[in-house]
Amino acid sequence: MERQTLSEQARALQAGQVSSRELTQASLERIRELDPGLNTFINVCEAEALADADAADAARGRGEAGPLTGVPFAHKDIFCTRGVATTCGSRMLENFVPPYDATVVARLKDAGLVCVGKTNMDEFAMGSSNETSYFGAVKNPWDPARTPGGSSGGSAAAVAAGLVAAATGTDTGGSIRQPAALTGITGIKPTYGRVSRYGMIAFASSLDQAGVLAQTAEDAAQVLQLMAGFDPHDSTSAQAEVPDYAATLNADLKGKRIGVPREFFDAGLDAESEQAVRAALAVFEDLGAHVDEVSLPHVGLSVPTYYIVAPAEASSNLSRFDGVRFGYRHEGAESLEDLYKLTRQEGFGAEVKRRIMTGTYVLSAGYYDAYYLKAQQTRELIAEDFQAAFKDFDLLVGPTTPTPAFRLGEKTDDPVQMYLNDIYTIGVNLAGLPGISVPCGFAQGLPVGLQLMGPAFGEPQVLNFAHQYQQHTDWHRQAPGAS
Template sequence: MPPLPQRPTIAQLSQALAARQVSSRELTAAALARIGAADGVLNSFITLVPELALAAADQADARLARGEGGPLTGIPFAHKDIFCTAGIRTTCGSQMLANFVSPYDATAVERLAAAGIVTVGKTNMDEFAMGSSNETSWFGPVRNPWDPDRSPGGSSGGSAAAVAAGLVPAATGTDTGGSIRQPAALVGITGFKPTYGRVSRYGMIAFASSLDQAGVLTLTAEDAALLTGAMAGFDPRDSTSAELPVPDYASTLGDALRGRRIGVPKEFFDAGLEPGSATALREALRVYERLGATLVEISLPSLSLSVPTYYIVAPAECSSNLSRFDGVRFGHRHAGAATLEELYKKSRGEGFGAEVKRRILTGTYVLSAGYYDAYYLKAQKARRLIADDFRRCFADVDVIAGPTAPTPAFRLGEKVDDPVQMYLNDIYTIPVNLAGLPGISLPCGFSGGLPVGLQLIGPHFGEATLFNFAHVFQQETAWHTQLPPALTAGAAVGAPLGASDNGIAPKGAPTDAPTP
């Protein structure tokens, strides 16, 4: 067996575990050491569970020794802190849930645990997944491993930074308007959002229930396929779970792309796209042409309606979902309220941050008497126009390709005072959620030294097609193997990733201490 690379994939770790080249305990201890060394700067974890992780690693090692392990058995892993985990607190990045311990596991967590995956901790995120920069987290912003002055994107920013920095080989994320794909693009990794309903939402703290979908952030499409295969499938506990069999994604990963058709929406390459990103994307499309695929210009005429539609639909659903946080049964409770109404108002006023409050207020407004038709109903109609655009295009093409984000990673603080500018960051990802489609972001080059993401969008339940297109691209290119500066400075698996390699001193704060 060759030695493991500096930032090994799940597939590589799995082979090393199967060959007894390394144990899960060694991998898990090394992951915890890397997190301890690097996360003072990155702030990618909210909670670490070293004892539980090492115990799970020992169980995985025993399982592997009995010859009963699978490809995920013994792999160190992290969950976005939006997934409920029995016995491990689940904060959703909010003061509201800073002390909440779920009595049960989310289905995605349960299924990955059954496959033998080893959870080392819960990753940082925008509060209640509302944000595109990880700056709305009550636990402080996450930093981008490529440049610590920049955002890793959001809302799954902690998962993205942790995987890009090689702290863990993969992590879960959730994607309501781009929260897996955009951070994956901004840190140069692979991010996969399945079709709406493909992975159970049970135990995933709800933001906007007609848009939320669980997925993964990984180093390769191959790893994303492996994890999705384990997480996906019907769950009676999710009322919108799809009752469809899960294909064997691995069996079609390497299919030839000759004769396949890629739709390129002309609206995706308009003036809003940063020029360096456009150059990288056009080069990526030429790779597909060399592989025998045909590029077809298509049009999504209703694309410009996507962001305003989303910022009516998502806040409306959020205002309803977040009404459960009332200070009574769980979550932050204001001390000393004289009336029930004061208890509700003050518990919520204190427990929620500024962006969550804005979305609750926007949602309450668009659903209120006199405004419902003008906003909410109008947005539901526009949503159909957007979904119909995609449906028309998929009659003629296998996948749609374009940018994941309009620019590479932006600076922390750059957009935080202008919510509309922040919202426009998700222009290319939001329409995919509105239509319920699967999407994947792949590293496809650099602009100004920062990673650029290529987004591939598939038809409903076209996961296997997306994994195939993405995997073949990654066999042909090396963008997904490029390491951020902190890693190229010489850290290796088993050796802690030196935070000082980044040229900045660690904050030194323990990862489980809230730093509002």
């Protein structure tokens, strides 16, 4: 079966060439066939999906269909779905059935999209390889011995393998862009506050942002259009209006200015990946954009800054998992303190516990100023670097990751090596900015991601540049296992 894009599926539905039930059944069949080898789904919702598909077909029959009504897709298992188990990749929430829908879930449901299931992810979105999931690692469709990246690895692999044409993800330090890069698809992380966090299980609240993984920027724009916008349920939801992303996808790039951050081309960048990124910059020059080097002098502090701020927030957010109100509980504890401690020891996996401990340490008495306060200062310096760069440039462009997909098991024993994989993606999270990764070639036979970063609420520019690139290249059409 040929991999179809979301737009192709939407057009076929609009033209009456196919029904939502047929598309949904095809997606479910492909999941049955390929998922046992990839482990992309934690939970497939066949009955709910088919019912939603029939409802979508009925709505279309009544002339009430929206642009994406009836298109099958998947949610990362971090979004609460009413009546459908939501695990966040953790034993702690293995049996949790949310009593409400996340805003993202409700909005896509209202728009008539059909959710076929919940995708696998690193536990509580803490990981860069999908190996911290309680439900096992996801395999990269390009090479099952390799990671698809993380934490939205299930969503990325499901889209790359054509199980669904699009999936939701979340990105705290690169968790949409990095897996998109490693699986050869497109993934957008919007501006902080652009998409509601309500019902999205919290990891690091000042960094978490929901976004989309799809084959193309055009598809990502369509889904983001439906997800984005103010939500009174999220206290940090942006009140800015949502522009029509499709309207600017074809804007001319002539005379636009691209900045290339020198710091993203350090010694850690794989040579073949760098060639692919440089070739992509030449494409933008051919399209009339000016490309110049720029410096983000503090961006090298991103990884240590992030690994203070994110674990600090995580240690606070995850204190709610105590075995009392919901989630896993250790049975037979003799005291309340033992109940907490044993529940958390058994319910959380190793990486989540390391981050809780790191966060607890940097916030503890006597260390707060040296770590947390210092990190909020370096975070400010990093954000100011980006702001200064956007005075001179419309967009910043560089690699998404230092190397293509690494082998499963290669970095699991060394958390610091794993953390360094996010060296190019963390900066925009700390600065609250939008970023997208699009496929731009291959290194060692594996996909390479090109990262485009925009100013706050610069989703239109980011999507415009990505779409224009994809109009003039065909890397995004390369599918794994084409043989």
